[in-house]
Amino acid sequence: MTGLQLRNVTKSFKEGDTTVDALKNVSLSVEAGDFIAIIGPSGSGKSTLLSIAGALLQPSKGEVSINGKNIEKMNEKELSSFRLTDIGFILQTSNLIPYLNVLDQLILVCKMKGKVTSKDIDLAKTLLKDLGLGEKLNKFPDELSGGERQRVAIARAFVNNSNIILADEPTASLDSNRAFEVVKQIRKEVKERNKAAVMVTHDERMLEFCDKVYRMADGVLTLEK
Amino acid sequence: MFLALKEMRHSKTRFLMIGAIIMLIGWLVFILSGLGNGLSSLAAATMKNIDGDLFIYEEGSEAAMMKTKVSGSIADDIVGKYNVEQAANFGQSTIIVHNENVPDVKEKNDVTFIGIEPGKFIEPTVIEGQQLDPNDKFGVLIDESLQEKGYDIGDTIVVTSSNLKLKVIGFTKGETFNHLPTIFGHIATWQSYAFAAPGSDNGLEYPVSMIALQGNDIEAEKIQKDFDLIETFSKSEAVMGMPGYKEESATIYMMLAFLFVISAIIIAVFFYVFILQKTQQFGVMKAIGASDRFIKNSIISQVFFLSSVSIIAGIGLTYLTALALPEEMPFNLDFKIVLLYAVILLIVSVLGSVISARRVTKIDPLTAIGRVE
Numbered sequence: 001m002t003g004l005q006l007r008n009v010t011k012s013f014k015e016g017d018t019t020v021d022a023l024k025n026v027s028l029s030v031e032a033g034d035f036i037a038i039i040g041p042s043g044s045g046k047s048t049l050l051s052i053a054g055a056l057l058q059p060s061k062g063e064v065s066i067n068g069k070n071i072e073k074m075n076e077k078e079l080s081s082f083r084l085t086d087i088g089f090i091l092q093t094s095n096l097i098p099y100l101n102v103l104d105q106l107i108l109v110c111k112m113k114g115k116v117t118s119k120d121i122d123l124a125k126t127l128l129k130d131l132g133l134g135e136k137l138n139k140f141p142d143e144l145s146g147g148e149r150q151r152v153a154i155a156r157a158f159v160n161n162s163n164i165i166l167a168d169e170p171t172a173s174l175d176s177n178r179a180f181e182v183v184k185q186i187r188k189e190v191k192e193r194n195k196a197a198v199m200v201t202h203d204e205r206m207l208e209f210c211d212k213v214y215r216m217a218d219g220v221l222t223l224e225k
Numbered sequence: 226m227f228l229a230l231k232e233m234r235h236s237k238t239r240f241l242m243i244g245a246i247i248m249l250i251g252w253l254v255f256i257l258s259g260l261g262n263g264l265s266s267l268a269a270a271t272m273k274n275i276d277g278d279l280f281i282y283e284e285g286s287e288a289a290m291m292k293t294k295v296s297g298s299i300a301d302d303i304v305g306k307y308n309v310e311q312a313a314n315f316g317q318s319t320i321i322v323h324n325e326n327v328p329d330v331k332e333k334n335d336v337t338f339i340g341i342e343p344g345k346f347i348e349p350t351v352i353e354g355q356q357l358d359p360n361d362k363f364g365v366l367i368d369e370s371l372q373e374k375g376y377d378i379g380d381t382i383v384v385t386s387s388n389l390k391l392k393v394i395g396f397t398k399g400e401t402f403n404h405l406p407t408i409f410g411h412i413a414t415w416q417s418y419a420f421a422a423p424g425s426d427n428g429l430e431y432p433v434s435m436i437a438l439q440g441n442d443i444e445a446e447k448i449q450k451d452f453d454l455i456e457t458f459s460k461s462e463a464v465m466g467m468p469g470y471k472e473e474s475a476t477i478y479m480m481l482a483f484l485f486v487i488s489a490i491i492i493a494v495f496f497y498v499f500i501l502q503k504t505q506q507f508g509v510m511k512a513i514g515a516s517d518r519f520i521k522n523s524i525i526s527q528v529f530f531l532s533s534v535s536i537i538a539g540i541g542l543t544y545l546t547a548l549a550l551p552e553e554m555p556f557n558l559d560f561k562i563v564l565l566y567a568v569i570l571l572i573v574s575v576l577g578s579v580i581s582a583r584r585v586t587k588i589d590p591l592t593a594i595g596r597v598e
Contacts, residue, residue, distance in 0.1 A: 051594050056512060077516065080590075084514025091593055095509045097228075099235030104227075111227050112515045140235070156513070168594050 003196040004030040009062035022048040024219040030196040040216030046200045054166045088157030090167035096141040103137040106159045127155040147178035165197040229527035244535040250488045251539025261477030263555030269467040271402040277437035280463045288458045288466025297431035310440040313347045314433040316340035316415040321385040337402040340415025354378045354395030364394040368406035492577035508592035521582040528578035
């Protein structure tokens with residue numbers, strides 16, 4: 001079973017003496033080739049949902065199956081190597097490593113797995129070329145525009161060839177044109193490579209590119225479109 | 226190594242500065258070791274050069290030359306017994322001398338006069354001139370450092386406060402005793418100088434300062450039991466008994482120990498601050514799937530590389546400094562010791578970074594998510 005399945009997931013945090021439910025009985029299923037969006041105001045729980053879907057957090061209750069594997073029983077170490085092989089994160093612009101050039105940002109992910117093969121390097125170069133960065137392989141993040149940096153982040157999420165792509169506010173700090181460009185490119189890569197992708201955003205302009213839109217409010221997830 | 230080197234190439238100034246600090250610490254460590262080595266050979270080179278296994282001193286002397294007088298006849302009595310293969314008498318006095326052959330120079334020099342039996346194993350090999358001759362009671366070997374002061378082979382040395390005159394027949398190398406250059410002479414000559422005053426020989430037959438013994442597993446206990454008023458010491462105890470030796474080396478070692486601790490702390494603190502600065506970055510890497518080990522390895526390999534390069538630079542700087550130091554300075558670099566301290570310094574810096582790198586475990590990959598909200 002591929003894709004991402006959350007079944008009746010609840011996540012509670014202790015805040016002082018009280019317990020706060022950040023997620024309340026959330027169920028979500030994303031199949032390969034699906035590109036879905038989750039919108040909602042700050043503090044609604046969408047980051048928590050993304051963290052659980054990305055094996056950064058474990059649920060308090062419920063079941064999470066990523067790529068057919070359940071994450072509830074994994075320990076820290078297993079989670080981190082699971083993230084490395086099965087999940088691609090698109091994080092915010094500032095999250096590139098400042099002292100690595102564009103190609104090395106991707107090579108780093110391969111290095112974490114162990115030996116870097118020429119196949120890895122070829123994949124990294126193809127991804128960057130697809131995203132229009134073919135000429136910028138040796139540039140450092142501070143020499144790139146915001147949109148270019150975000151495209152590097154997209155390439156980095158795809159380079160480990162995982163089946164799940166999770167994007168955290170990929171259009172934050174981009175102007176409309178660049179934001180559209182970036183989301184279109186995520187969609188293109190998701191469709192071409194048949195990945196299951198979730199994007200968390202509060203930018204409603206981007207929703208037209210998504211197959212489904214969920215809204216998150218106070219820990220409850222509802223399908224909107 | 227991948228991250229470590231890329232980062233260093235990218236922020237050169239930062240790493241150059243830390244490298245410079247490690248290099249300077251290394252430099253200080255190596256200079257101190259050279260100084261310590263120089264001082265200790267100045268204090269005890271002649272003693273260290275004696276290839277002896279056991280040393281006989283007067284009982285209660287604590288192996289101090291000023292306090293010891295034993296009968297040299299013991300030497301003849303114990304050779305061939307107690308596993309002793311060879312025994313050599315050794316007499317020591319500090320004397321003041323001047324060179325008769327340079328009449329216009331009135332400068333007098335403090336030297337250590339050591340009386341030995343010509344041909345015995347404690348006699349050093351000359352680098353110029355001849356060895357001691359049993360039939361020439363006034364011929365002496367002098368340390369080459371006296372050459373700079375105008376002494377040469379064939380010169381006559383006048384000993385102050387006595388009518389003793391000695392003739393230079395050879396030069397030795399690296400023979401200093403009690404911080405003074407050593408003059409080796411015939412033991413009988415030394416005896417007539419040292420025990421000129423009646424009664425100063427304590428009534429001993431053939432008095433000497435100390436007897437050096439050679440042999441495997443010498444039965445020290447038995448020797449002490451069989452002879453009165455003597456005490457035996459190992460070579461290291463005998464060297465430790467040299468005046469000022471213990472104190473000097475303890476001072477140097479204490480400074481070295483502090484330097485090692487300081488360098489560990491400096492590295493640990495620097496890299497702790499770096500890790501705090503890069504919490505966000507490491508959080509992202511952990512979110513993507515980097516294990517703690519991957520990140521720690523990159524930090525530690527960075528320190529390893531940086532320290533190695535800096536320490537090698539420190540060694541280079543030390544040898545350059547050594548060229549500029551004045552000749553009289555007791556500075557003596559032993560490459561083996563330099564290498565040993567370099568390795569200790571490297572280990573200590575890497576340990577410092579290992580301590581800091583533990584911080585990485587505490588970084589939560591969640592910091593990478595939802596920062597904009």
